[in-house]
Amino acid sequence: MKRASFLEHVAWTGAGIAYSLGAGGLLTGRAVAAGTPGTIEFVQISDSHIGFRQAANPDVAGTLAMAVDAINALPAQPTFVVHTGDITHLSTASQFDDARAILSRLRAPLIALPGEHDVVGNDFKPYLANFRIPHSTGGGWASWDAGGVHYIVLLNVFNFEKLGLLGSDQLEWLRKDLTAVGRTTPVVVFTHVPLYALYPQWGWTTEDGTKALALLQPFDRVTVLNGHIHQVVTHEEGNIRFASADATAYPQPKPGSAPKPGPVTLPRGDLLRAIGYRTVEIDGGNLRFEDSALG
Amino acid sequence: MSKLSNPLAVAAVLFATLGLTPPSVDIKNDAFAPQTLIVAAGTTVTFTNDDDDAHTVTATDGSFDSKGLDTNGRWRHTFVKPGTYAYFCQLHPFMKGTIVVKAVTQ
Numbered sequence: 529m530k531r532a533s534f535l536e537h538v539a540w541t542g543a544g545i546a547y548s549l550g551a552g553g554l555l556t557g558r559a560v561a562a563g564t565p566g567t568i569e570f571v572q573i574s575d576s577h578i579g580f581r582q583a584a585n586p587d588v589a590g591t592l593a594m595a596v597d598a599i600n601a602l603p604a605q606p607t608f609v610v611h612t613g614d615i616t617h618l619s620t621a622s623q624f625d626d627a628r629a630i631l632s633r634l635r636a637p638l639i640a641l642p643g644e645h646d647v648v649g650n651d652f653k654p655y656l657a658n659f660r661i662p663h664s665t666g667g668g669w670a671s672w673d674a675g676g677v678h679y680i681v682l683l684n685v686f687n688f689e690k691l692g693l694l695g696s697d698q699l700e701w702l703r704k705d706l707t708a709v710g711r712t713t714p715v716v717v718f719t720h721v722p723l724y725a726l727y728p729q730w731g732w733t734t735e736d737g738t739k740a741l742a743l744l745q746p747f748d749r750v751t752v753l754n755g756h757i758h759q760v761v762t763h764e765e766g767n768i769r770f771a772s773a774d775a776t777a778y779p780q781p782k783p784g785s786a787p788k789p790g791p792v793t794l795p796r797g798d799l800l801r802a803i804g805y806r807t808v809e810i811d812g813g814n815l816r817f818e819d820s821a822l823g
Numbered sequence: 824m825s826k827l828s829n830p831l832a833v834a835a836v837l838f839a840t841l842g843l844t845p846p847s848v849d850i851k852n853d854a855f856a857p858q859t860l861i862v863a864a865g866t867t868v869t870f871t872n873d874d875d876d877a878h879t880v881t882a883t884d885g886s887f888d889s890k891g892l893d894t895n896g897r898w899r900h901t902f903v904k905p906g907t908y909a910y911f912c913q914l915h916p917f918m919k920g921t922i923v924v925k926a927v928t929q
Contacts, residue, residue: 620891
């Protein structure tokens, strides 16, 4: 089922998008031009928090399974499914096992990034043992080309004391990676934590994100898709468009709308309308995406 | 004891040396309470997660780390060396706390 009207449908097309000032002074997007329905290139899911057992969602495994079933039932399978992090709640072996068991049912190949909940104690090993991205670097980040698009995975969940941080090694890798990419090639970047200062008071920012954005700014069409904040928020800086995704576990408050960013508890029916997955079509180099709720 | 001029510090040291309820830090609403805890060297502090989200108690200098503390999770750490220990939650880095460890003078 598509999302209820109080949660926005968002689509980007070559024709553009209308922005309105939402709660917290953030720009939220609403499609102004419907594109021709095309082929879903990839699907994004995020923030499954397998192992979480509190009132906001006592059955996070069940809702992740619902998302997997919905994706498997799409009329045509996407090229891949990307999970933008916080696969588990506390990085334990059993949580990774449970997550892998559910996600392995996806018919499309999975690319799964770690969130800070997947590297608790700054320990990268449990994540790597279960979800290493194919052809990724030693640091875990990666890039590849597919369907005329240059895809990049950046990891900003280490050294978390300083909020999101990419680090100089990863930034240098990004600089070199982009030297081989044409300016008109669409670039899609996946991260867990937002790359820009979405709401730094709650840690919704990447400390050295501006350095990555400076490297990406010369490209004509850049899209950054992330998780971490459990809600759809879109933003634009020059040629770079940003879109945070819903969780499959539970929603979090709009920036600044609550004393803290913790889990929001809703009645079951409302919960299913506040979590979901995102399908992305690529039409003539332009990304068009739609967020679908689970209920 | 006489070297401590802060009454709160004296109280904390007395509390600890007399073996009363162990000093504790409560984690609730994305905050550590008390945010600053003063204890005598050798005191074991109990950190309890009373929040609906997971947290960590992670020293800024790397000297201690609870790793993941789920809801209702408890973690104890004995502070041996006098000093001021800043810590934060790795999952919510805006959550910060301090443990001040005072030398016990005879």
